[in-house]
Amino acid sequence: MSLQHYVSLGKSGLRVSPLCLGAMTFGEEWGWGTTPEVSVRILDLYMDRGGNFIDTANGYTKGHSETIIGGHLGRLSAKRDRMVIATKFFTNMYAGDPNGGGASRKAIVESCDQSLRRLQTDYIDLYWMHAWDRFTPIEETMRALDDLVSAGKVRYIGFSDTPAWKVTQAQVTALLRGWTPLIALQLEYSLIERTIEGELIPAALELGLGVTPWSPLKSGVLSGKYTRENAAQSNPGRGARVVNNLNEQTFRILDVLGSVAREVGSTHARVALSWVQARASVASTIIGARTPEQLEDNLGALDVKLTAAQATALEEVSRPKLNFPFDFVRNVGTFGYNGATINGETFLTNPLGPKNDAERF
Numbered sequence: 001m002s003l004q005h006y007v008s009l010g011k012s013g014l015r016v017s018p019l020c021l022g023a024m025t026f027g028e029e030w031g032w033g034t035t036p037e038v039s040v041r042i043l044d045l046y047m048d049r050g051g052n053f054i055d056t057a058n059g060y061t062k063g064h065s066e067t068i069i070g071g072h073l074g075r076l077s078a079k080r081d082r083m084v085i086a087t088k089f090f091t092n093m094y095a096g097d098p099n100g101g102g103a104s105r106k107a108i109v110e111s112c113d114q115s116l117r118r119l120q121t122d123y124i125d126l127y128w129m130h131a132w133d134r135f136t137p138i139e140e141t142m143r144a145l146d147d148l149v150s151a152g153k154v155r156y157i158g159f160s161d162t163p164a165w166k167v168t169q170a171q172v173t174a175l176l177r178g179w180t181p182l183i184a185l186q187l188e189y190s191l192i193e194r195t196i197e198g199e200l201i202p203a204a205l206e207l208g209l210g211v212t213p214w215s216p217l218k219s220g221v222l223s224g225k226y227t228r229e230n231a232a233q234s235n236p237g238r239g240a241r242v243v244n245n246l247n248e249q250t251f252r253i254l255d256v257l258g259s260v261a262r263e264v265g266s267t268h269a270r271v272a273l274s275w276v277q278a279r280a281s282v283a284s285t286i287i288g289a290r291t292p293e294q295l296e297d298n299l300g301a302l303d304v305k306l307t308a309a310q311a312t313a314l315e316e317v318s319r320p321k322l323n324f325p326f327d328f329v330r331n332v333g334t335f336g337y338n339g340a341t342i343n344g345e346t347f348l349t350n351p352l353g354p355k356n357d358a359e360r361f
Contacts, residue, residue: 001018001302001303002049002050002302003017003018003019003046003049003050003051003052003299003302004017004050005017005018005302006018006052007210007283007284008210008283009126009156009183009184009210009212009283009284010158010182010183010184010204010208010209010210010283011183011208011209012156012183012184012210014084014125014126014155014156014183015052016052016053016084016283016284017050017051017052017053017284018277018283018284018285018302019051019053019273019277019284019285019286019287019298019299019301019302020051020053020054020055020086020212020284020285020286020287021042021043021046021051021053021054021055021286021287021288021289021295022055022056022214022286022287022288023039023054023055023056023060023065023068023069023288024056024057024060024061024065024288025039025288025289025290026039026042026056026060026061026064026065026068026069027039027060027061027062027064027065027067027068028061029061029062029064030061032290033061033290034290034291036064036068036071038290038291038292039068040068040072041292042289042291042292042295043069043072043073045292045295045296046295047079047083049299052082052083052084053083053084053086053284054069054083054084054085054086055086055087055186055212055214055286056069056085056086056087056088057087057088057090057091057128057130058087058088058089058090058091058093058111058114058115058118059088059090059091059093059130062093063093063114063118066087066115066118066119067118069085069119070118070119070120070121071120073085073119073120073121074119074120074121075120080121083125084125084126085119085121085124085125085126086124086125086126086127086128086158087115087119087124087126087127087128088127088128088129088130088160089101089103089107089108089111089112089115089127089128089129089130090102090103090107090111090129090130090131090133091130092107093114102133102135102136103129103132103133103136103140103141103144104133104135104136104140104141104144105140105141105143105144108141108144108145108148109144109148112124112127112148112153112154113153116153122152122153123152123153123154123155124153124154124155125155125156126155126156126157126158126183126184127145127148127154127156127157127158128157128158128159128160128186129141129145129157129158129159129160129162130160130161131160131161131162132159132161132162132163132166138166138169138170138173139173141170142170142173142174142179142180143179145157145179145180146174146179146180149180156180156183156184157180157181157182157183158182158183158184158185158186158209158212159182159185159186160185160186160187160214161186161187161188162185163199163200164199164200164202164203165199167182167185167200167203167207167209168203168207170182171207171209182207182209183208183209183210184209184210184211184212184283185200185203185204185209185210185211185212186211186212186213186214186286187200187211187212187213187214188213188214188215189211189213189214189215189216189276189279189282190213190215190216190217190218190222190272190276191218191222191253191257191272191275191276191314191318192218192221192222192245192250192253192318193215193218194318194319194320195320195322195323197320197322198322198323198326199323201279201280201281204281205280205281209281210281210282210283210284211281211282211283212282212283212284212285212286213276213282213285213286214286215286216272216273216276216285216286216287217269217272217273218242218245219241219242219245220242221242221245221246221250222253222254222257222268222269222272223267223268223269223272224254224257224258224261224267224268224269226242226246226254227251227254228251231246252317253314253317253318254268255317256313256314256317257271257272257314259313260306260310260313260314263310264304264305264306264310266300266303266304267297267300269297269298269301270297270298270300270301270303270304271301271304271306271314273285273287273298273301273304274301274302274304274305274306275306275311275314277301278306278311287299287301333345333347333348334347334348334349334350334351335350335352335353338350338353
């Protein structure tokens with residue numbers, strides 16, 4: 001597989017590369033990013049390999065990420081028009097201003113105009129709500145986004161980091177009122193963070209939304225550089241987000257990940273990325289890189305093919321405990337379908353049910 005084996009994003013006509021280039025590391029304002037010069041090299045490498053999907057946000061490195069992308073692509077229509085540029089609104093760039101961020105009409109419209117200026121473009125291909133704004137009615141958010149699409153400033157819309165029930169409310173509202181529907185969800189997903197499988201992944205499948213996972217390596221925890229032996233001495237740039245996940249469960253996952261990597265002749269990172277990309281509803285996985293060499297290494301995940309046994313081993317060691325009623329619903333087949341075979345799946349006979357007509361009241 002290659003970056004040029006494009007996939008449809010959700011129930012839409014938008015085609016994107018199977019690995020999306022995350023630009024949160026573009027700029028050094030947060031203390032662990034890359035210079036504009038290195039960022040441009042990473043961009044060019046990704047594009048030269050056939051990649052067409054870039055993800056950023058208005059708040060990444062205080063707006064510098066968008067500015068770097070705009071300075072390199074926005075001025076050149078031949079490059080810009082072949083790329084799918086995704087950015088996000090929600091981050092408040094004005095301390096103390098109650099309308100400076102969130103998902104109100106005022107915040108969305110102003111954030112969009114500011115992103116267009118930084119990106120040096122007339123339109124945003126995919127505009128994400130970065131997180132749910134619990135202070136704004138979802139109808140207001142969806143109507144404002146629909147107006148941006150009608151104005152030609154935005155082509156497609158999606159949600160990131162939003163509860164499944166709110167995603168469903170937004171999508172059903174849009175479809176019933178004839179507004180622009182969502183086409184995708186951007187969610188954290190990795191061998192360490194799988195709880196979205198309880199509600200959000202089923203919602204995406206039911207509503208026709210493509211999933212673009214972020215942090216598929218859990219901020220580098222799954223890269224293989226952390227071990228039981230060096231965990232105590234680690235001082236990662238991402239701080240608590242990394243340290244809090246250096247626990248025995250993570251090392252059990254890393255043990256299996258390392259074993260599979262050796263079997264397929266690859267790396268921890270590539271196997272972890274390959275596992276995520278193969279999951280149900282996943283369209284394009286977001287990968288970040290601070291050097292061109294790191295990007296090259298991660299792109300190698302497209303060449304990794306896991307056997308059923310290898311995928312099962314990773315599935316079992318990382319299986320999460322999901323919220324009610326996930327397990328309950330998964331186990332209702334015995335009394336709900338009672339020995340029947342439906343869509344190729346055969347269910348056990350209910351031991352508490354009537355065995356024949358004479359036992360039925």
